[in-house]
Amino acid sequence: MNTDLPVVVVGAGPVGLAAAAHLAERGLPFTILEAGDAPGASVRQWGHVRLFSPWRFNTDTAARRLLAEAGWTAPDADELPTGAELADRYLRPLAEVAGIAPYVRYATKVAAISRLDTDRLRTPGRETTPFVLYLDDGEEILARAVIDASGTWLTPNVLGANGLPAPGEAAATPWIDHALPDVLGVDRHRYAGRHTVIVGAGHSAATTLLALAELANQAPGTRLTWAIRADAPERAYGGGDDDALPARGSLGSGLRLLVDKGLVELAANFKIRAVRVRPAGVELVSRHADGSERRLAADRVVAATGFRPDHAIVAELRLDLDPILGTTRLLAPLIDPNDHSCGTVRPHGVDELTHPEPGYYAIGMKSYGRAPTFLLATGYEQARSVAAALAGDWEAARDVRLELPATGVCSATLGVKAIAEQLGLDPDTPARLIAATTRHLAAHTSAPEAVLAAAAELGIDENAALQLAAFAAEQFDGASIS
Structure with missing residues (x-):
């Protein structure tokens, strides 16, 4: 040639x-x-x-x-x-x-x-x-x-559980956003005060759920439902405190807390077989082998399906x-x-x-x-x-060589749930702290510093914040978040 x-x-x-x-x-x-x-x-x-x-x-x-x-x-x-x-x-x-x-x-x-x-x-x-x-x-x-x-x-994946577009999915396009909308920025008006169903179990879904949880704290009436095909969400939570990338680990641990505290409604084993346009949004239909159906009505849908x-x-x-x-x-x-x-x-x-x-x-x-x-x-x-x-x-x-951050070492914020409960903080505080810490990890060289900054932002009592930061320091033995 x-x-x-x-x-x-x-x-x-x-x-x-x-x-x-x-x-x-x-x-x-x-x-x-x-x-x-x-x-x-x-x-x-x-x-x-x-x-x-x-x-x-x-x-x-x-x-x-x-x-x-x-x-x-x-x-x-x-x-x-x-x-x-x-x-x-x-x-x-x-x-x-x-x-x-x-x-x-x-x-x-x-x-x-x-x-x-x-x-x-x-x-x-x-x-x-x-x-x-x-x-x-x-x-x-x-x-x-x-x-x-x-x-x-x-070329994003579709909502349909069969790998094919669900009947009605194309007609519902105006109500469906694909992965990672800017829900706290330019897309805020689409989600504030509305009910959003997030479909998917990967990092994109977790990222959007955490951002929407923060929006729900700011905008009354904002509701979140997380629809996954699996029977349970454990795999979606990822490596948690065994993750070599703290920000990746905090996604999973934050998501777990949102579900545990009821800030996100979990719809597990939800396999979308149809999408129906309604006067005030869309309806997702999960149909199972025995012929039974479950339905989720939504103002908007985020298809974080890969x-x-x-x-x-x-x-x-x-x-x-x-x-x-x-x-x-x-x-x-x-x-x-x-x-x-x-x-x-x-x-x-x-x-x-x-x-x-x-x-x-x-x-x-x-x-x-x-x-x-x-x-x-x-x-x-x-x-x-x-x-x-x-x-x-x-x-x-x-001579190929590759050094990757395995799911294997740490998350700055796992464990705060138990600590927060001991300190008598509001039930939603751990989930809010997880989301805030994820943002602050970028600007701080250690996990405890990120926790302290997030706690200060949320107005958490200084004594409680110090205990939460001490917990992070103990987990990491003072190591850098990298």
Whole structure:
């Protein structure tokens, strides 16, 4: 194949830009095609959300080197950024460095990818035939290889329990929001004083529930119902005090307290089979094998049900997809959410990402198919390995190393429930303290400091606040929250 052709990277999000940084370091020509009008367009959609992993897990090695050459000042490695901060303080500067900026095209959407004059059936000469990318405006771009880092944000899962849109779901679209609405900011008017049903059992659902609980404290009449398919919510609570990322652990522990105190109504074993539009909102219908039905009426619904990859644009390429997850067959057992959390994924690189179509690699969130266990650090190592392989450095490509924060060490606020009860605090205080502490973790270097700051914000008695902070210090033995 003509090696003068560029490697085309689809998507200028964190992982796509990391791939570009590694390609730039290796002197390989590349072009980035981004459907949005700025780097990190999807990240900006949830810009109000604070990540539960600190900066040191959210930046790529090659990207940091390029940024350092441009005079970039790295954020505090232990600080927790919001999505907007990730985009403004890291992705935008990275996209503007001299080695990347000339090769990024914004507002450029890829409609389809194939081989030049070669459909999926044709084999002779396939490996040496350039890729052709069709753009929405009819333009065609040739490439020696394609790195698809387009993500899954634009293809959320549906409400229907069968994996298909529930009857009536499309008609109810005006009342349904997808994951991570800004309920305390620009979207507040949609939820204040209303009944919202949050569907889903992952981190996105937990984040939204905690924010809505805070809104309920501010706006009388705000009600929350949490609908999950499982019989019990324990798995959704996550690692709790065994979580190496305190902010991630606090999501689960905060959610548990909200349910325990009745601030969130739990609808377990709720399998949505129909959505009905009503004069004042929608009704979700759960239907079971015995024919019985349960119904939830709501003013609004948040579908925090995860995401799925869209393989339609590569229908003419030869992909070997795992029938369950929709990822490569070699990667699937390494990331299966039935067996793995975010932090127990084994190191993997180009070999596990390879399809029968040589030169096409899906990396980042899209590489995980329907598995919700992706972390940015995983995508960065994928990008490094694939770039090394495209440069012919197979030794580096196969030397994959990955250090992830396992579900395994600590949460700043677990245990406050018992302490609060001993101190005679209001029953809803622990849940409110959890939500407030989650916000303050970003601005403090230790868990006890975050607890104290949250307690002061909520007007909790100083003596009680000191005891709560002492509890956190005892749990962490004075360790940093990182």
